[in-house]
Amino acid sequence: MDKIAFSLTTSKWLEAFKAHQTFAINQTMRADCPFQTTSQEILLTVYDCWFTWLLALEKKLRPEGVLSATTKQALIQNTTDVQAQCLASLAQDPLLDKKLKLLWTNAYKPAHEAYIHYVMRLEVGQDSGVVYSQLANQLMSFMQHTLFVLHEVDGLLYNPNKKTFISVDDFVCDVYNQQGKDLLGERLRLYKSTQAAPEGADWELKRYTEHHLPDGLRAQLRSHLPEVCL
Amino acid sequence: MFEEMLKALLGFIFKPNAAGEVEMQIDVLLSCITLVAFVALYRFKLVPLFKALDEALPAWQQRATKLDDTFVTISHIHAIVNDVKMQVEKLDVGREDSEELMRELQAQLTLAEQSVQSISKSLHSTTQRSILDWLERSEDRMADPLKELSVIQSEIRNLSTLLMATSVSRFNKPLS
Numbered sequence: 222m223d224k225i226a227f228s229l230t231t232s233k234w235l236e237a238f239k240a241h242q243t244f245a246i247n248q249t250m251r252a253d254c255p256f257q258t259t260s261q262e263i264l265l266t267v268y269d270c271w272f273t274w275l276l277a278l279e280k281k282l283r284p285e286g287v288l289s290a291t292t293k294q295a296l297i298q299n300t301t302d303v304q305a306q307c308l309a310s311l312a313q314d315p316l317l318d319k320k321l322k323l324l325w326t327n328a329y330k331p332a333h334e335a336y337i338h339y340v341m342r343l344e345v346g347q348d349s350g351v352v353y354s355q356l357a358n359q360l361m362s363f364m365q366h367t368l369f370v371l372h373e374v375d376g377l378l379y380n381p382n383k384k385t386f387i388s389v390d391d392f393v394c395d396v397y398n399q400q401g402k403d404l405l406g407e408r409l410r411l412y413k414s415t416q417a418a419p420e421g422a423d424w425e426l427k428r429y430t431e432h433h434l435p436d437g438l439r440a441q442l443r444s445h446l447p448e449v450c451l
Numbered sequence: 452m453f454e455e456m457l458k459a460l461l462g463f464i465f466k467p468n469a470a471g472e473v474e475m476q477i478d479v480l481l482s483c484i485t486l487v488a489f490v491a492l493y494r495f496k497l498v499p500l501f502k503a504l505d506e507a508l509p510a511w512q513q514r515a516t517k518l519d520d521t522f523v524t525i526s527h528i529h530a531i532v533n534d535v536k537m538q539v540e541k542l543d544v545g546r547e548d549s550e551e552l553m554r555e556l557q558a559q560l561t562l563a564e565q566s567v568q569s570i571s572k573s574l575h576s577t578t579q580r581s582i583l584d585w586l587e588r589s590e591d592r593m594a595d596p597l598k599e600l601s602v603i604q605s606e607i608r609n610l611s612t613l614l615m616a617t618s619v620s621r622f623n624k625p626l627s
Binding site: 223226229230233234236237240241244248251254348350351353354357358361362364365368369372390427429 | 608616622625626
């Protein structure tokens with residue numbers, strides 16, 4: 222891909238990322254399910270960190286026509302560092318609710334690792350524009366997933382009267398299909414082990430995907446929550 | 452008691468007359484025989500019969516109830532058989548309709564095949580003409596076909612990545 226075409230592509234993705242950020246922040250301010258200030262701050266920080274990463278990715282890939290092994294290695298390192306950057310940024314604000322921050326960090330971590338794994342699976346020698354598009358596309362899906370996870374955590378800690386829920390989205394299905402990793406089960410175990418969810422809670426499954434739930438994931442979910450209607 | 456009764460009976464049957472002779476009263480004898488016969492009949496035949504009847508009565512009653520049930524079942528079966536018979540008659544009519552429909556479909560299929568054949572013939576010749584025109588027009592540009600192919604591939608790649616970026620609204624799923 223020539224540089225002009227590459228720039229066109231990256232600009233479009235950066236625009237899309239910011240548009241998605243606006244959408245997500247608007248969702249956290251909805252009257253029917255307003256998020257806690259800490260949750261909103263977390264979301265802002267996450268979007269900022271990943272936007273910086275996306276800009277760095279553009280810089281890294283622009284001079285190269287195809288993805289080299291060195292660039293890929295650097296990319297994996299950068300992606301791994303994003304989590305530490307997010308946490309460092311959040312640690313600077315002492316007013317944030319520690320309980321929420323801790324639960325969210327633990328719930329977010331497996332998804333972040335799944336994204337790193339996605340970067341690791343990139344094929345060396347691919348066109349840099351295609352690599353950028355693949356990563357940005359998956360990142361958008363990951364950001365959407367982050368919003369849903371934050372909604373769960375916020376609801377569990379601050380809306381105890383509402384029905385407890387767990388969300389299934391495109392990212393969860395993709396990660397299960399590509400890596401065999403059950404993000405839903407990991408979150409459920411976390412919520413139950415930390416007593417974030419009341420014991421004997423009546424769980425609801427929120428579906429944010431039009432895709433067919435993978436059979437394995439469906440079976441896992443049924444073993445965790447037999448009462449949930451799939 | 453039996454002896455007394457026997458004596459009384461004998462007394463009735465044999466009576467001394469005025470001359471001091473014993474006379475047998477035939478009519479009384481016959482009456483006694485009849486009475487004894489009746490008693491014996493009652494004791495040895497009728498009483499066992501009544502007993503047997505008493506014992507057999509509940510079984511008869513049960514059988515009678517079963518018989519009633521059987522009649523009801525038979526009437527149900529009769530109704531069902533009638534129903535099945537009517538449905539079979541209807542089925543026969545439906546089968547005739549289906550056969551006619553199949554014949555019509557087959558006729559239409561033949562027509563459709565003919566139409567498709569004529570359309571594909573005309574389309575084929577049009578496509579062939581367009582390809583030949585395109586080849587003639589691009590003869591000069593295709594001096595280096597490999598380079599041309601790589602340009603086309605690159606263009607397609609650019610377009611697909613741009614298309615991916617413009618369809619991100621799929622990620623804007625509102626919270627429920």
